[in-house]
Amino acid sequence: MADPSTCSPLTRASVVAAHAAIAPHIHRTPIATSTTLSTFASTPQTREQLEGTEDDAAGAQPAAPHMRLFFKCENQQRVGAFKARGAFHALSRLSDEQLARGVVTHSSGNHAAALSLAARTRGVPAYIVMPSISTPSKIAATRGYGATIRFSGSTAPEREAVVRDVVAETGAVLVPPYDHPDIILGQGTLALEFEAQVADAVAAAPALSVRDAAKGLDAVIAPCGGGGMLSGVATALAGTGIRVFGAEPSFEGADDARRGLKQGRRIEAVKSLTIADGVRTPVGEIPWTVISDKTKVQDVFAVSEDEIKKALRLLMERMKVFVEPTAALGLAVALYNEEFRRLVEREAGEEGWNVGIVLSGGNTTMEAIGKLYAAPQTEAARAEGVVGINGERKAENVAG
Amino acid sequence: MADPSTCSPLTRASVVAAHAAIAPHIHRTPIATSTTLSTFASTPQTREQLEGTEDDAAGAQPAAPHMRLFFKCENQQRVGAFKARGAFHALSRLSDEQLARGVVTHSSGNHAAALSLAARTRGVPAYIVMPSISTPSKIAATRGYGATIRFSGSTAPEREAVVRDVVAETGAVLVPPYDHPDIILGQGTLALEFEAQVADAVAAAPALSVRDAAKGLDAVIAPCGGGGMLSGVATALAGTGIRVFGAEPSFEGADDARRGLKQGRRIEAVKSLTIADGVRTPVGEIPWTVISDKTKVQDVFAVSEDEIKKALRLLMERMKVFVEPTAALGLAVALYNEEFRRLVEREAGEEGWNVGIVLSGGNTTMEAIGKLYAAPQTEAARAEGVVGINGERKAENVAG
DSSP states (O other): OOOGGGSOOSSHHHHHHHHHHHTTTSOOOOEEEOHHHHHHHTSOOOHHHHTTSHHHHTTOOOOOOOEEEEEEEGGGSGGGBTHHHHHHHHHHTSOHHHHHHOEEEEOSSHHHHHHHHHHHHHTOOEEEEEETTSOHHHHHHHHHTTOEEEEEOSSHHHHHHHHHHHHHHHOOEEOOSSSSHHHHHHHHHHHHHHHHHHHHHHHHOGGGOSSOGGGOOSEEEEEOSSSHHHHHHHHHHTTSSOEEEEEEEOGGGOOHHHHHHHHTSOOOOOOOOOSOGGGOSOOOHHHHHHHTOTTTOOEEEEEOHHHHHHHHHIIIIITOBOOOGGGGHHHHHHHHOHHHHHHHHHHHGGGOEEEEEEEOBOOOOHHHHHHHTSOHHHHHHHHHOOBOTTSOBOHHHHHO | OOOGGGSOOSSHHHHHHHHHHHTTTSOOOOEEEOHHHHHHHTSOOOHHHHTTSHHHHHTOOOOOOOEEEEEEEGGGSGGGBTHHHHHHHHHHTSOHHHHHHOEEEEOSSHHHHHHHHHHHHHTOOEEEEEETTSOHHHHHHHHHTTOEEEEEOSSHHHHHHHHHHHHHHHOOEEOOSSSSHHHHHHHHHHHHHHHHHHHHHHHHOGGGOSSOGGGOOSEEEEEOSSSHHHHHHHHHHTTSSOEEEEEEEOGGGOOHHHHHHHHTSOOOOOOOOOSOGGGOSOOOHHHHHHHTOTTTOOEEEEEOHHHHHHHHHIIIIITOBOOOGGGGHHHHHHHHOHHHHHHHHHHHGGGOEEEEEEEOBOOOOHHHHHHHTSOHHHHHHHHTOOBOTTSOBOHHHHHO
16 A cells, blocks of 8 residues: 555545545445433443442442433444445555555455455455454455455464465555554544534434534544544544544453553553454554544543443344444443543533444354353353263364 | 224225324334345345255246345334334324223233333333243333233233233223234334335435336235234235235244135134244234235245244344344245245346335344354253263253
């Protein structure tokens, strides 16, 4: 791709230009609201919910914020995730000569599908380097978009080595999943739509807001993995007065952005198997320049695996939207993160905030949901090995 | 409720009146489309898909119909299912004196929640008789709407006995789940919206149809259990030229409407544990008067449990809508029922049909999905009893 130093600057104007470039290729995904979830968000957590948290230990009064929630349904985006935006934008910035050689990336999921779709749309080859342990549904989806898949080991060096081989063989251009201005600007386009759609919704139904109807969103919460989307959203909304927050899992140190902000330095490596598999990577260098800028991203909050699961259940069972675990991060922060909730109570007061939550994607499977919510006893039974009535060990059940 | 013989007649005009009565209380649910699923529906089935079917045995050429699919998202309706329509309409037809005494029903699910919501909205008591084996989520949802729950045994006579007790004690009015004209007219309101919404969508995007843009829907497929919704849809669309088809599971004889049409007489009892738990009941007497009228319901088709599961997976994983298994019946017919597909090929020709599919509801749970798609080996292990390493029988695992 273009040397980042010669790319468009990370400004709202660049996001507007990116949106114009990709609009013919992407869906303007709908926004959704839920009275039930807004009520939950505006109800103080119970002692039971706070159990085991720092707030519980401190015996603090639970926060009592007022929030009206709006959801940007990027699970309905092409390829089932916001990644289509960045991929189409990246390709729109390549020369014909570059395009002809094709594009390559290392990715285990949504970015791979997105780049494949964008390449096919432009009629150029896409080479996708995926760990051979990727889920079959993701491999099938990527192949379905007509890409050539090259398998690699799971570690970053192993994947990068295969990418280098592909570049050497074909001259394909590397399109990274998040650490590039063109990708960041592309992902940021969702925020332009979100801002306008909520303003329209509030204007059409003044009951949605107690304040100036034209105001729309007060804040947006976006998941943060490599940080391409969060930094894009923050770039798009810079100067609008709409606050931008990041959401991360706390599991096994996946809250690298939050920790990096505390220590004033980007954390370069993360090794977490959080269920929010879209955000297992550390923030990239270029996204970090935006995320570490307090005028653009106000703060980043972390939530537990259990909180992600509870939020995911509410999105599916109550809101009836089919989303992947990563998409539940924002709602989990709004419902369960006391630090965020106290901030809203303090800053928004009785008037409350219109909080926008990015539902980043919907690429999961029935089987993955089944595993996520399987009864713990069953898991334990599997872990210790399931044995048949006659005492014979049943390997196939252990694996199942 | 009112004696059925004094109710509004089962005509489109009555459905229009019902819609006006309930419009302030219900959602005008969105319609959804999916290029992928329309393409699947318009692609002949493979030999593998036909394996084990009558068509496979006959060595027939797979049907090659052309369909553009439109989905009516009643999973987004209040209480998560179309049942809110019938319940609000039934209450709108009661006198103040009747209302004051409250309403009662026997139901294990969506109708119970719907009646409870409608009663709460009118500020009157609702008594819900539920089998004590109902799923906890459905009990909790019903209780959440402020109803008084009375538990009963699972058989119809046991439930009806408890209903009689409630009526004797309180004077509450029985609102049955489907076998009443007011319920039928209420459920039919979804078809009026569907017809108008698809006509609007086709007019706005002529590519959705190769024909006269104003025409909109050519056919609707609706699930059929007690038949309240199917007969309501057929009543609403009578005389419009839009064909109406029913969809049933074939498992354990749940295709009672289809079989009844063949033998020319309503089947009065069904005992099926199909995964499409919203349609385990036989068609009621009053719905049957509509469903057995060929000018109103053209035909009813049945699908296997496996076909329902495949369609459900596509709705969730590809379309990203969260629905219950019953809601997948219509898509299963469109994708997998060769009899229906041959009919479309024959009648619609190259031009194809705009086929409307009613997504009836979205009330299921993560755990239910997990069980539905659990590996068969695991199921087998559970059925035969799971035994620990030391040979001790583990009751909690068998139950889990």
